[in-house]
Amino acid sequence: MKVGSGKGRKVCLIVTGVVIAIAMLIVILAMTVFKAKHPVTTVDSVKLEDFHMSLDIAKLRVDLNVTLDVDVSVKNPNKVGFKYSDSTAHLNYREQLIGEVPLPAGEISSSETKGFNLTLTIMADRLLSNSQLYSDFTSGSLPLNTFVRISGKVSILGFIKIHVVSSTSCDFAVNISNRTVGNQECKYKTKL
Template sequence: MKVGPGQGRKVCLTVTGVVIALVLLIVILALTVFKAKHPVTTVDSTKLEDFHVSLDIAKLRVDLNVTLRTDVSVMNPNKVGFKYSDSIAHLNYRGQLIGEVPLPAGEISSGETKGFNLTLTIMADRLLSNSQLFSDVTSGTLPLNTFVRISGKVSILGFIKVHVLSSTSCDLVINLSNRTVGNQECQYKTKL
């Protein structure tokens, strides 16, 4: 079958039009339906699991053993899964790292909320070296901060990969008299 010059041009224009339409459709879907959204990291609760304190007034020394149970959830609002790498949750006292727990790599499916139950044990030697600890213990409160950062990628349409970093920082106070956690305030940040 012989194709004339006019028919070849029509076939070429039709194929080009279909390819352009498909590219536009993919771009529109990537910018609307499949647009990468921020995963939301939330500290659901913080409980004092183990707490022992003794005060030696003669030596101005505090012996302390504290374990916090923190429940964190990460919600993936994207239409595709979110793969995250190994991470670490930190426990801080007045800006100083005093405890940490690893978060193993994993994946959160589309629309899923994944919970993490973290047990943070305080590194007593780091805490006891802080000069403000004695005054905090005698006042009856211990100010702490939990920090969780999760880094990963969202894959859109299988070939567009968007790097995502979600973090949560919560300031809280342990009331030493009744061994409860109070005054918890959290800040959430996400970067795409």
Template sequence: MKSESVKRRNTCLAVTAAVVIAIVLIIVILAFTVFKAKRPVSTVDSVKLENLHVGLDIAQLRVDLNVTLKVDVSVENPNKVGFKYSGSAAQLNYRGQMIGEAPIPAGDISPGEKTGMNLTLTIMADRLLSNSQLFSDVTSGELPVNTFVRLSGKVRVLGFIKFHVVSSSSCDVTVNISNRTIGDQVCHYKTKL
């Protein structure tokens, strides 16, 4: 009698262990297939010149400049789970030097959602005017600038598996000073998981 009850108990434990292992395997398979973390994609949709004032003092070889760019960025979350990103900043660069910055507040992007962000980048004139190439760029009629946006955050799969994700975009933009428009625009996108 005892051996039969031990057999039943062992059989019950074996079945329970097999069910638990099967459930764990299903969760792991789902985590690495259906719920596999994908990289959010940030895209610069448009760059618009909102304000441009240029004053040229040829006698003193000096340029007075005030430029404001409106940058529309969208971030798409292709995951089956939400993407939570921390606060960041968009940068405006001139020939490798940061000359403007706009804060990007922390936020969440729902699964499969695409979120737009409207950023205003104003040039820090003192940083720009100290660059020796500014005078020649202004006299040529074109000001080359670069916008850089980087978002860093986490994707949680099944509530307990976390993946760190970084998405960035960099756009080289030419500001046409004579007609106050945006000329050439070339963007590069990068994501890391």
């Protein structure tokens, strides 16, 4: 009684060997060439577009209207595209949200750097309720912070999807007398 022919076993071993070799090749490529790398978010510039500020000494109040033009770029160092979902850029004054602008969903191709030009208008009512604004105004410097967080997925070989979150936080000061932006310091963070 024959259990199986030698020819059938050889075919089975060859097919199994080819499947194992392809699986190993996919794993090696996923861990080396296609390994997910951190997208790098950079705040390239912050410009003061519109700045109107007046001091009401009788009421100890500051009236303010500020618009900032912020250029942000996101570099995708991966060998595959990075798809990101809708996001929001925030403007903060002393850790209080005072302005925001939406970033529509999109895709950044392999090794591409995509630029975003954001116009942030300050929500004056939120800013004016802060008791430190008056002293910052009289000192001549207004400390602000921009925060941009982009969340998305990197797809490797079409079926391995890795969730990526990249964020940038930049602290800077607006010089009230000459309406310029100075002392910019940014921190970058990426989670895979």
